[in-house]
Amino acid sequence: MTPTHPDLGSQLINLCSMMLLLTTFAIVAQRRLSACVDLFAFQSLFLAVTAALVAWFTDSPHIYIAALLTIGIKTAAIPMILRRVIERVNVKREVEFIINIPPSLLICGALVILAFSVTEPIAKLGFLLTRDSLAIALAIVLIGFFMMISRKKAITQIVGFLMMENGLFLGATASAYGMPLIVELGVFFDVLVAALIIGVYTHRLQETFDSVDTTKLTGLKE
Amino acid sequence: MHTALLILIAAPFVAGLASLAVRTRPAMERLQLAHAVVLWAAMAAVVAGVVMGGDGDSAVSVGPLLRADRLSAFMDLMLAFVGGTALCYAVGYMGEELSRGHLTFPRYRRFFVYFNLFLFAMVLAVNLDNIALMWIAVEGSTISAALSVGFDRTKAALEAGWKYIILNFVGIALALFGTVLIYYTSEHVLGVTMEALSWTALHRVASHTTNGLNPVVLKMAFIFVMMGYGTKAGAAPMHTWLPDAHAEAPTPVSAMLSGLMLNLGLYAVLRLKSIVDPAVGQSFAGSIMLGLGLLSMAIAATFMLIQRDYKRLLGYSSIEHMGIMLIGFGVGGPLGLFGGFFHMLNHALAKSAAFYAAGMTLLRHGHKMIERVTGLARQAPAAGSGLFLAAIALAGLPPFGLFISEVLIATAAYRYHQGIAYLFLALLALAFATLVAPLSRMTLGAPVQSEAGSESLTVTSGPDRLMTMALGINLAALSLIGLLVPVISLDWLLPISALLEAKAGLP
Numbered sequence: 001m002t003p004t005h006p007d008l009g010s011q012l013i014n015l016c017s018m019m020l021l022l023t024t025f026a027i028v029a030q031r032r033l034s035a036c037v038d039l040f041a042f043q044s045l046f047l048a049v050t051a052a053l054v055a056w057f058t059d060s061p062h063i064y065i066a067a068l069l070t071i072g073i074k075t076a077a078i079p080m081i082l083r084r085v086i087e088r089v090n091v092k093r094e095v096e097f098i099i100n101i102p103p104s105l106l107i108c109g110a111l112v113i114l115a116f117s118v119t120e121p122i123a124k125l126g127f128l129l130t131r132d133s134l135a136i137a138l139a140i141v142l143i144g145f146f147m148m149i150s151r152k153k154a155i156t157q158i159v160g161f162l163m164m165e166n167g168l169f170l171g172a173t174a175s176a177y178g179m180p181l182i183v184e185l186g187v188f189f190d191v192l193v194a195a196l197i198i199g200v201y202t203h204r205l206q207e208t209f210d211s212v213d214t215t216k217l218t219g220l221k222e
Numbered sequence: 223m224h225t226a227l228l229i230l231i232a233a234p235f236v237a238g239l240a241s242l243a244v245r246t247r248p249a250m251e252r253l254q255l256a257h258a259v260v261l262w263a264a265m266a267a268v269v270a271g272v273v274m275g276g277d278g279d280s281a282v283s284v285g286p287l288l289r290a291d292r293l294s295a296f297m298d299l300m301l302a303f304v305g306g307t308a309l310c311y312a313v314g315y316m317g318e319e320l321s322r323g324h325l326t327f328p329r330y331r332r333f334f335v336y337f338n339l340f341l342f343a344m345v346l347a348v349n350l351d352n353i354a355l356m357w358i359a360v361e362g363s364t365i366s367a368a369l370s371v372g373f374d375r376t377k378a379a380l381e382a383g384w385k386y387i388i389l390n391f392v393g394i395a396l397a398l399f400g401t402v403l404i405y406y407t408s409e410h411v412l413g414v415t416m417e418a419l420s421w422t423a424l425h426r427v428a429s430h431t432t433n434g435l436n437p438v439v440l441k442m443a444f445i446f447v448m449m450g451y452g453t454k455a456g457a458a459p460m461h462t463w464l465p466d467a468h469a470e471a472p473t474p475v476s477a478m479l480s481g482l483m484l485n486l487g488l489y490a491v492l493r494l495k496s497i498v499d500p501a502v503g504q505s506f507a508g509s510i511m512l513g514l515g516l517l518s519m520a521i522a523a524t525f526m527l528i529q530r531d532y533k534r535l536l537g538y539s540s541i542e543h544m545g546i547m548l549i550g551f552g553v554g555g556p557l558g559l560f561g562g563f564f565h566m567l568n569h570a571l572a573k574s575a576a577f578y579a580a581g582m583t584l585l586r587h588g589h590k591m592i593e594r595v596t597g598l599a600r601q602a603p604a605a606g607s608g609l610f611l612a613a614i615a616l617a618g619l620p621p622f623g624l625f626i627s628e629v630l631i632a633t634a635a636y637r638y639h640q641g642i643a644y645l646f647l648a649l650l651a652l653a654f655a656t657l658v659a660p661l662s663r664m665t666l667g668a669p670v671q672s673e674a675g676s677e678s679l680t681v682t683s684g685p686d687r688l689m690t691m692a693l694g695i696n697l698a699a700l701s702l703i704g705l706l707v708p709v710i711s712l713d714w715l716l717p718i719s720a721l722l723e724a725k726a727g728l729p
Contacts, residue, residue: 060414122406122439134406141399148392157388164395172402179354179405180416186358187398193365194391201372201384208380214388217381220466 140167226267238338265302314688397450455487468537473581515548561630597669
């Protein structure tokens with residue numbers, strides 16, 4: 001379990017984690033729904049590369065399986081489901097905002113700073129290889145959360161949820177050398193089923209309300 | 223005992239798969255009732271195995287992953303008992319819906335598949351000796367419940383289902399982050415293995431003073447887990463999904479959500495608390511729980527005042543009771559913990575009974591408006607008296623056990639801090655009034671037939687008998703437990719409190 005090339009390894013993994021964070025910002029700044037989904041697939045690809053790098057530099061072969069699953073499920077299967085949902089509900093293909101893009105980006109910047117300052121006292125505990133990854137992971141989780149509450153359409157909320165999952169996976173892989181395989185398999189299965197179910201619900205929302213704008217869900221209140 | 227544990231976990235899963243192949247209604251009824259009987263028998267065997275095991279640390283385990291200690295056995299008792307009566311009730315309720323033509327047979331069948339998988343995920347979650355696998359099972363229960371909440375395809379049900387999904391998926395993601403953080407610190411002590419996620423191993427490590435689990439990481443993990451599983455437990459301010467979901471889900475599902483799923487969230491928080499406490503001191507996790515508990519009680523008791531939908535009213539009452547339990551567990555000590563567990567058990571029975579009665583009322587009247595239901599006890603004696611009894615139990619009147627647990631929690635709170643105890647009692651009084659007033663208006667008094675549209679629908683006798691039976695069993699168990707406190711407490715609940723407490727390293 002000793003890192004063979006600590007310098008090169010940590011540099012590469014940090015680079016990849018940063019790319020993940022960058023795609024997160026790109027998704028927040030995106031106006032087209034389909035582009036959001038494409039960028040999510042792209043982000044998942046970076047996640048898979050990060051996982052593969054961790055596996056290589058720490059000699060933990062089970063993380064390769066997690067990387068392959070990420071490619072299969074998060075860059076292929078889930079984006080395909082989402083594209084089909086977008087096609088089927090045939091909505092205007094644009095993201096609708098509660099908070100517009102420029103202030104959104106500022107808030108996300110603040111969330112990144114928050115994530116780094118919160119994890120600062122515990123970052124030194126991590127294995128030397130990947131010191132910043134936990135902060136980046138938390139930043140992605142927070143931005144995903146923000147995306148869920150600041151966008152109107154059901155599909156963008158799904159993308160927000162999936163970004164949170166990507167952040168979690170980065171946290172588990174890069175800062176804790178991956179969870180045991182059985183745990184990761186279970187998490188993947190759950191995420192896939194969750195995405196399917198949200199897809200089904202989105203479709204039903206469109207059928208029943210003639211819209212996937214979730215701010216129109218105001219029937220139930222006091 | 224080992225096979226009993228396996229049967230207990232496998233039964234709902236097998237029944238769910240078998241439901242897929244069922245072609246007729248009588249076959250489905252037989253399958254589900256048999257399922258309930260198997261659940262009860264297996265549960266009795268597991269519980270006997272754990273309690274007869276002797277000392278407080280006795281447990282039934284299968285392989286490295288499945289382990290039922292006293293706390294798990296307590297959860298098993300609740301899940302299997304209420305799950306069994308809920309199955310019996312669901313057979314009646316959905317059967318009535320089917321014969322009225324409200325749903326087609328394939329959808330009737332699908333309901334039972336979701337319902338059984340929901341139960342399976344919960345039973346699995348409490349018996350897994352692994353913090354991350356437990357997360358997976360809890361997520362499984364969230365997903366299967368999501369399908370059940372939006373089962374009626376009305377606008378309101380869809381909206382409730384959507385809110386449920388979004389809030390709970392976010393919550394469960396935060397809980398996973400907390401779980402990753404636990405692993406982040408425990409892998410230094412226990413190595414990069416499955417062991418680093420095992421509750422037993424974590425307990426063992428946590429009880430040493432210089433255990434190497436990092437206190438800052440544990441604090442952060444607890445906050446994330448509390449937010450995450452707290453959402454599932456319906457604690458304020460993450461409770462907003464709960465009233466909608468309880469009002470719009472099919473009634474058997476509302477009973478399971480309130481009686482069982484909320485407790486699952488608390489179970490996860492409690493397990494983690496006993497690991498966090500030794501490293502960071504008892505007051506950290508305790509005061510967070512206490513604060514959330516008081517907030518939940520205050521919000522629920524106030525909002526109950528303006529409810530016009532009786533299922534929604536019961537949903538808010540669940541938030542209030544979760545608040546009471548959070549206060550009990552947050553204050554801690556033998557009194558607080560015992561009060562919390564006793565409250566959990568009694569609330570599970572009383573609230574599911576209340577929902578059973580509410581569902582019977584809904585079938586008779588076809589609406590959920592409080593003001594348009596009167597004199598229920600005379601019109602429909604079973605549903606009416608059941609609802610009234612459940613209401614006074616939930617309000618905390620003797621001879622029911624909720625009275626005892628509330629007194630215990632108030633005492634524990636008084637020892638902790640006088641002001642909190644007074645606030646607790648004031649909120650209890652408010653909740654008492656806001657719950658009992660509308661429910662007694664519905665059940666007592668003379669039936670008024672004012673509007674032409676308000677005449678009642680008749681429920682077919684077969685389903686009616688099953689639903690009454692489920693309600694009766696729950697109420698009987700509730701009264702029995704209220705009277706048998708000393709027996710239960712000595713043999714079982716006190717050792718659980720001791721289990722959590724000893725691990726928490728208290729004097």
